[in-house]
Amino acid sequence: MRKHRTDLLPAAAFLAPNLIGFLAFVGFPLIFSISMAFTNWDLSLHNRYRNEPIGWIWLRNFQDLLSHPDFWKYFGNTLFFMMAIPIGIAGSLFLAVLLSRPLRSRSPSARWVLAVGSLASFAAIGLFLMAGGFGAAAFVFCMLAGGVLALGFTTGAVVYRTLFYLPAFTSGVAVYLLWKQMYNPIRGPINIALQPVLDVLTAWVRGTPSWFWQGSGYALWAVAVLGVLWLGLKVLRAWAGRDFGIGTGLMSLIAVVAGGLVLYGLGWVAVHLPEMVASKEGLVAPKWLSDVAWAKPAIMIMGLWMGIGGGNMLLYIAGISNIPQELYEAADIDGAGRWQRFWHVTWPQLAPTTFFIVVMSVIGGLQGGFEQARTMTQGGPYGATTTLSYFVYTEGFETGRLGYASAVAWAMFVMIFVLTVLNYRFGNKYVND
Amino acid sequence: MLTNHVFLLLLCCVAALPFLWMVLTSFKPFNEVQSTHWVPRDWQAENYPNVFKALRYGALQSEEVGQWGFGQFFTDSAFMRYYFNSLYIAAAVTFLQCLTSAMAAFAFSRLRWRGRDKVFLMYLATMMIPGLVLMIPNYQIMMRLRWVDSYAGLIVPAAFSAFGTFLLRQFMLTIPSSMDEAAEIDGASKWQVFWEVIMPLARPGLIVLCIFTFMGTYNSFFWPLVMLRTQEKYTLPVGLLFFDSSQGQETQLLLAAVTMSVVPLIVLFVILQKYLVKGIQLGAVKG
Numbered sequence: 001m002r003k004h005r006t007d008l009l010p011a012a013a014f015l016a017p018n019l020i021g022f023l024a025f026v027g028f029p030l031i032f033s034i035s036m037a038f039t040n041w042d043l044s045l046h047n048r049y050r051n052e053p054i055g056w057i058w059l060r061n062f063q064d065l066l067s068h069p070d071f072w073k074y075f076g077n078t079l080f081f082m083m084a085i086p087i088g089i090a091g092s093l094f095l096a097v098l099l100s101r102p103l104r105s106r107s108p109s110a111r112w113v114l115a116v117g118s119l120a121s122f123a124a125i126g127l128f129l130m131a132g133g134f135g136a137a138a139f140v141f142c143m144l145a146g147g148v149l150a151l152g153f154t155t156g157a158v159v160y161r162t163l164f165y166l167p168a169f170t171s172g173v174a175v176y177l178l179w180k181q182m183y184n185p186i187r188g189p190i191n192i193a194l195q196p197v198l199d200v201l202t203a204w205v206r207g208t209p210s211w212f213w214q215g216s217g218y219a220l221w222a223v224a225v226l227g228v229l230w231l232g233l234k235v236l237r238a239w240a241g242r243d244f245g246i247g248t249g250l251m252s253l254i255a256v257v258a259g260g261l262v263l264y265g266l267g268w269v270a271v272h273l274p275e276m277v278a279s280k281e282g283l284v285a286p287k288w289l290s291d292v293a294w295a296k297p298a299i300m301i302m303g304l305w306m307g308i309g310g311g312n313m314l315l316y317i318a319g320i321s322n323i324p325q326e327l328y329e330a331a332d333i334d335g336a337g338r339w340q341r342f343w344h345v346t347w348p349q350l351a352p353t354t355f356f357i358v359v360m361s362v363i364g365g366l367q368g369g370f371e372q373a374r375t376m377t378q379g380g381p382y383g384a385t386t387t388l389s390y391f392v393y394t395e396g397f398e399t400g401r402l403g404y405a406s407a408v409a410w411a412m413f414v415m416i417f418v419l420t421v422l423n424y425r426f427g428n429k430y431v432n433d
Numbered sequence: 434m435l436t437n438h439v440f441l442l443l444l445c446c447v448a449a450l451p452f453l454w455m456v457l458t459s460f461k462p463f464n465e466v467q468s469t470h471w472v473p474r475d476w477q478a479e480n481y482p483n484v485f486k487a488l489r490y491g492a493l494q495s496e497e498v499g500q501w502g503f504g505q506f507f508t509d510s511a512f513m514r515y516y517f518n519s520l521y522i523a524a525a526v527t528f529l530q531c532l533t534s535a536m537a538a539f540a541f542s543r544l545r546w547r548g549r550d551k552v553f554l555m556y557l558a559t560m561m562i563p564g565l566v567l568m569i570p571n572y573q574i575m576m577r578l579r580w581v582d583s584y585a586g587l588i589v590p591a592a593f594s595a596f597g598t599f600l601l602r603q604f605m606l607t608i609p610s611s612m613d614e615a616a617e618i619d620g621a622s623k624w625q626v627f628w629e630v631i632m633p634l635a636r637p638g639l640i641v642l643c644i645f646t647f648m649g650t651y652n653s654f655f656w657p658l659v660m661l662r663t664q665e666k667y668t669l670p671v672g673l674l675f676f677d678s679s680q681g682q683e684t685q686l687l688l689a690a691v692t693m694s695v696v697p698l699i700v701l702f703v704i705l706q707k708y709l710v711k712g713i714q715l716g717a718v719k720g
Contacts, residue, residue, distance in 0.1 A: 007544035010623040014544070018537035021593035026559050029570035036570065095444070101437055137472035148445060152438050162706050163445045166452070169702045169709075172652035173670035174694040177677050178455050181684050187467045189454050309448055314710055367563045371654050375674055389565055396569050397659055409566040416563060 036406040037061060043400030054403075061407035070383060071391070071408075077296065077380075078387040082365040084300040084307075086258050089357055091308035095164060096316030097346070104156040115150035122146025161317070164309025171306045176375040179302045183288040183376075191285040202282030210274035217271030220263050228260035252347070292381045299372050299385060312357050319353035320346065359423045366416050388412050452695070459689040466684045480689040485510040487680055512690065514665055515672035522584065522668060523650040526591045530646050531639055534597030539627050541598065542605040543613060553602070556595045564655070572659060582662040591650060597642050604638030605631060640708050648698065669694050 040057045065071055105111055126142030151159040167175070182188045205213065235252045277283060286294040327345045336344065369387030373379050379386040379394065386394075388408065396405030458466060459480055461473040486509075507513055540546075541553050571590060572581075580586035608631060616626050632639070654670040661667055667675060673690060680686055702709070 006546050007623070008546040011540040011544040011546045011549070014536040014540040014623075014627070018533040018593045018598060021533065021589070022556070022559075022595070025571055025574070025590045025593075026562075026567060026595075029567045029574065030559075030562065032570040032573070033566050098437060098441060098444075103437060103441075135472065137470075145442060145446070149438060149442050152441065160441045160445055161710070162703065164448050165706070165710075166699065166702065167448055169648070170695045170698045172694075173654050173673050174691045175451075177673055177687060178451060178691050178695075180677070181687060182451060182454065184684070187684060189471075192467065192469060305448070305451070363561075367565060370565075374654075374658070375677070389563075392565050392569075393655070397572075402569055402573075406566075406569055409563065409569065413563055413566050417561070420561065 033406050034410060036403050037410045038407075039403040041401075041403035041406075043402060057403070061404050062411065064404065065407055065411060070386075073383060074386045074388055074391045077383075077385065078366060078369060078389075080296055081300060081303070081369055081387065082362065084303055085358070085361045085365060086254055088304055088307045088361070089312065089354065090255065090258075091304065092310070092312035092357075093316050093350070093354075095309060095313045096320055097342070099157040099161055099313075099317055100320045103152065103160075104154070111154050114153040118149040118153060119143075119146045122149065157317075161314075164313060166309075167306045168310030173371065173375050175306070176302075176372055180289065180376045183298055185285070185287040185290065188288075190288070194285045198283040198285055202277045205273050205277045206282070213273045214271050217267045217269070217273075220267030220270060224260045224263035224267060227263065228256055231256040231259075289377050290381055292384045295377055295380045295384045299369075299376065302372070312361075315353050315357060316350065319350045323349045355423075359420065362419055362423065363416055366412060366419070455688050455695075456692055459685055459692050461685050463683060463685060477685070480685050481693070484676075484686055484690045484693065485512045487512070487676070487683075487686060511664055511667075512672065512676070512693075515667050515669045516693075518584075518666060519651055519669040522587050523647050525584075525588045526650045527643050527646045529588070529592035530594050530597050531642055533593045534601050534642065535632065535635065535639065536627070537593075537598045538601035538605050539631060541602045543610075543626070543631065544623070556598060560595045560599070568655065568659065575660065581660055582666060583660075584666065586660050587657060587668075591653075591656070594646070597646065600642055601635060601638050604635055608634050637708065637711070640705075641711070644701075644705055644709055648701075651698070 038056055038058050038061065040055050040060070105114065122142045122145055123139075126139035126146075129138035129142065130136060148159060148163070182190050185191050232253060235256060238252075288298040289295050323346065327349070328341060331341050331345050367389050369385070370389040370393055373385050373387060373390040374393070377385045379390055389412070392405050392408050392412070395401050395408065454471060457471050457473065460476050460478060461468075461480075462475055462477045465473055465475060541549060575581050575586045575590075578586075580589075612630050612634070613626050616630050621629070652670060653668075654674075657668045657671050658674070661671055664672075664675070673694060676690055677687055
């Protein structure tokens with residue numbers, strides 16, 4: 001029978017190292033930072049050589065912030081990067097669904113047969129290619145692919161899941177520098193592979209009448225608009241009929257609109273193709289990180305490569321494995337096809353996971369972009385890839401306007417806080433889905 | 434089922450292609466970097482030792498360096514130094530963080546005291562604060578403590594973590610308290626309960642925290658970038674950036690350096706991926 005006493009003293013002892021660190025590096029800086037945001041602390045004014053007193057300027061930092069023309073541009077950049085979030089979520093979900101299907105046959109002997117069979121067939125393909133003049137490299141590639149396939153047959157999803165997660169796990173300055181090299185307009189493999197394709201495309205477009213392209217462009221626009229309207233109405237109807245909760249409904253609407261935008265984009269490209277090939281060189285591969293229009297998409301593509309197979313995919317895999325089989329069986333009894341199984345069972349059941357991922361992605365997205373900007377573009381051609389966090393870095397650590405930088409950082413914090421609170425308010429209704 | 438596999442295999446290729454290009458190009462001589470064939474015709478394994486030779490302290494351009502003795506790789510090479518710095522700092526931070534977080538988690542989960550849950554909530558709230566807000570004042574603190582450009586400045590601020598405390602506390606809550614009580618009846622002190630009963634049981638959570646912390650510190654870029662001034666103390670990310678700005682035209686050398694930075698992570702991952710996956714799912718599905 002334990003005496004009811006307080007463990008305060010031992011608790012203090014256990015907590016001490018952590019708490020001291022917390023107060024020193026989180027608590028105190030927090031207070032310091034918010035007071036800095038209201039001062040005019042600037043290393044060009046307050047240093048060894050010119051020691052003016054640090055003055056309280058209250059809200060002037062924030063006023064400067066809001067009226068600074070580039071602040072809104074950087075804010076826009078940050079939001080632009082966040083447009084990749086729905087694509088990433090869709091990709092992760094897609095991969096998770098693929099990896100949740102049965103991948104191993106039931107009998108161990110069948111697995112070995114398949115494994116050996118795949119190794120053998122890829123070896124054969126490799127030898128064939130090698131004989132055909134592609135060199136020993138082709139053989140090695142084929143054996144690698146065959147090996148992965150064999151592992152896939154024996155271990156199931158594990159080997160694919162590992163390979164998909166690799167880009168996320170290794171992400172860091174090293175990988176950003178790798179992609180910077182890949183995006184090199186002259187030496188990088190992306191353009192080296194892309195340019196011949198574009199040349200073929202140019203020749204083809206020049207050879208076909210321009211009404212064909214413009215016609216298909218307008219047709220794609222029509223499909224986009226009509227498709228969004230039709231699917232949107234379906235979603236709204238399901239929403240109203242209480243098939244979905246609020247959250248699932250909104251996610252689905254966003255997915256539909258995103259799809260529509262993609263089609264619209266394709267349509268735009270088709271409509272403008274004839275004029276794009278009219279110049280002497282025809283279609284030219286973009287200069288990626290040096291091009292104001294392409295720098296952000298380049299970074300987003302890299303971000304998708306890293307993010308799609310990452311933690312979100314693992315979360316979805318766990319979520320899918322938690323869906324009770326009876327729901328699927330009920331759907332089968334009602335005669336549901338594959339798409340309907342997904343739309344009516346999987347997607348709504350994953351709503352809490354999707355919600356979590358969206359919240360974390362938004363929080364991360366508002367604070368992100370610093371490492372990519374610093375290593376790949378230094379803020380981008382004419383500030384095209386400067387996000388809010390990179391702006392804080394340059395203002396604080398390169399220009400030295402510490403008060404102003406603190407104000408920007410706090411403005412970011414307020415945005416994140418507001419968005420998170422909104423997400424939670426709105427997401428609580430999810431729990432009642 | 435077969436189609437599933439083939440499709441997945443294709444997607445794996447997309448995921449792995451950049452890495453494949455990285456490794457293959459790192460073995461090419463400079464004039465082959467731009468070529469359309471990925472596999473080098475002229476394998477140049479010297480690229481790898483050349484990375485180590487490329488930057489020596491104070492030297493920014495790689496001059497023609499002859500053969501190096503084995504010991505020279507450890508004394509003269511800046512890149513080797515970056516490796517050492519990164520590993521040392523990551524190991525120190527991981528150890529300290531696991532220890533302080535475990536102790537704090539024990540206090541929050543196993544001990545009863547007034548205000549316990551309020552303080553914990555305060556810890557949690559700080560997790561929402563973007564690191565950026567704290568970087569600037571922390572830098573000022575480092576300046577006052579004269580810890581700028583020092584190992585201490587990199588290790589100590591990172592040595593404790595609200596996230597680690599949170600993760601381990603959640604984990605410790607799943608351990609039945611009958612274990613503690615049995616130990617206390619046998620006369621164990623709180624420290625003994627912590628060290629000999631709870632810690633062994635919390636091992637899976639500790640492993641996950643170790644992996645995340647090690648990986649996070651190994652890859653951390655912002656704080657070392659802001660703090661470090663002398664080339665000798667650079668960690669790998671900062672060193673790679675420095676390498677890129679001075680040797681960036683030598684794509685093959687840069688890629689060899691990148692490969693060497695990435696390979697430890699890949700090896701670590703392949704060995705430990707089971708724990709990692711469980712850890713991520715543990716953290717979020719319950720949280």
